[in-house]
Amino acid sequence: MIYRGRFAPSPTGPLHAGSLLTALASYLDARANNGSWLLRIEDLDPPRTQPGAETSILKTLEAYGLEWDETVLRQSERLEIYREFCEQLLREKHAYHCQCSRSQLKARGAVKNYDGYCIQNPPNSGSPTAIRLRGGLSTPFDDRVQGVQQAEAVSDFTVFRRDGLFAYQLAVVVDDHLQNINQIVRGKDLLSETAKQGLLMQRLSFSQVTFYAHLPLILAEDGQKLSKQTLAQPVATTPDSIRTTLFKTLRLLGQEPPNHLIYNDLTDIHTWGIEHWNINKVPSDLSI
Template identity: 55%
Template sequence: MVYTGRFAPSPTGPLHFGSLLAALASYLDARSHNGQWLVRIEDLDTPRVVKGATDSILNTLEQFGFEWHGPVIRQSDRLPIYHDILSQLIDNHLAYPCHCSRQQIFDRTGGRRYDGYCRTHPPKNSSDCAIRSHCEQRYPFDDLIQGHQPANDPTEDFVIFRRDGFFAYQLAVTIDDAEQQINHIVRGSDLLDSTPKQIHLQQQLGYPQPIYAHIPVATNVQGQKLSKQTLAPALDHQQARQQMIQALRFLGQQPVVELYDCRLEECLNWAIEHWDITAIPSQMSIVLETN
């Protein structure tokens, strides 16, 4: 089986150092296995999509030396597929409408997991409802970086279609990964909690389960994950080699001193040849060193 990995950014702004870590780790793991590396644009949450961000993301990836296989997939082009599979889940009683607000859930549970209220009290009118996946099982899994994840609690019934009319991340990403035959997923540890939900959907839909590896996310000194919301600066292609080396160090790869004066292509080739996923720290987050 051909190794197939992917990088799937959301076009909510330019790529930043945290984005580079996810792109680089997934790219190097794929290339070191002589595999394919795909790029997918996750643009379902249209109110957050920034005009021109997709072109900016793809241009930045090219400037940093990344090469991907096949066409770039955009989730916004795949809505009919998501609708068909959502209908399949509902028809098979694997998903159900839910009209509970966050406040109602909090009032009933005190802020704990969703209690499945609408599963036993179906809404009279489902036109203004979210759709939840029916899930009462535990989904432990082994992560190549973070180790065994025991799943001490059952996965709650989670939203797969939002009441505002948008598909939820969990459903779309599970469908896309299966249809693109993604069998290795290397991404940030902030998505570790999403994995049991995706495994649940994989089992419901008869999809194979990929191998997972969750890298530590980079944080600022306040402990906040680098993101557009925390005003992480955009990547600078004029500093591509320096930022690439910084990313390699963050990922525990110990780049040799000769890389500091070489071309970006040579830096990437060295990184592919010497890639060691077991050297990545098994931490959820690491404070980014600043000069």
Template identity: 40%
Template structure:
């Protein structure tokens, strides 16, 4: 059975870009007769805004995006992440690294490899995953085959930070595996991260889900909307929000549905959903 998800970071309320991803992933799951889960990626407590997760969940409900199962919180899964780190270390897929950002900057941002990074004190070290020497390829259902030479793009990457906090690439990969996700639709800005998460899954002997990377919503300057850049929160007119989002997803509800309840808009959108209409798109304008 199809199982998809939406995984916001609780650094503020949802904005137009967040809603586009949520609606597309919800439609894709429901049109396939599958499940749609919600996970809160709250590992980085320094970025978390008090009350933001509750606000985001309320916004999803207001826009008719009801989820299956129980909301997952990454902050509650740290023992699972640590067990995976230890497994990867024991298998030789990962190594301890004591290099600082200053050290890496002196290397031109390219990690010099495990031999140059071994620390004397394991309590003050990050853990990095090895990357293949050859380019890595994933097939994206919307963007086609995508190749990245990870060895030339930073090299081995962090899966556990020096302070002991699990890194995003490890946590996201493990969550998708443990939750049985079959399909992940998310923004194209995460395409390079997908390669790293697939490597984590491969190292753990797990099959990755099927990925599709959606266009991101950009402002008039062509910059991606983001909470860190001050993107405006969604308006309180949920019907207008949803109508605009459907139009950005290349769906055009009839004029008679203008101002209609979100349930009616979603009911119209489900049989009209065709993810293929988004193939090759990298961005859509905010207005």
């Protein structure tokens, strides 16, 4: 099997330390396995997209020497593809229209586990509806960092929103399938979403084998994941800062770069990282 991995940032702000950790780990894992490393911009949610963020992310990756293969894929340009797969799910009775608002779900205690109201009471035609996938039992898998993840019951979940936007779950599964991605290295915050994505793969008859590695998160002072909402600072892009940041990120990933490497050029740091990459050394959590 030829390794095909990807890095898939959302353009909600500049690249910060947490997203750089994911980018570097996924890049090194791909290159150490003589694989391809693709770049996907997950810009499905226009209200969250920050003007100029995509350009900033691309320039930062280039400054850090993280060169991707193939053409950059943008989810905002693939809406008709997602629509076709939604229609397939509806035709095959794996999904159904749902008119429930969040306030209605909350009143019925069905926010976390949907109660099937719209299966028994189909919405009126012509009204805005979401599309929900019917739940089921997920497939267990052995995460390369977090260990064995047991099968779990997945409640019905949204693949198309009432506001007309496609859900992340649908887009990521479709894109990974169509891009032949078989190695997913990403943040631990998405570990809980993997069961839903696995179930969706089953319902769409996507048969490719996918291996997962969910990385530890760098947290803000309040214990939350670094993000635009936690005012995460963008990584610096001066030559000295790039070397220092790469060196520190390698250490956060459990790798053991020699002290002198921090003074070497970018090519030397990358070469060392690829030659010595060992995902078995990546910690499941960070103690910082």
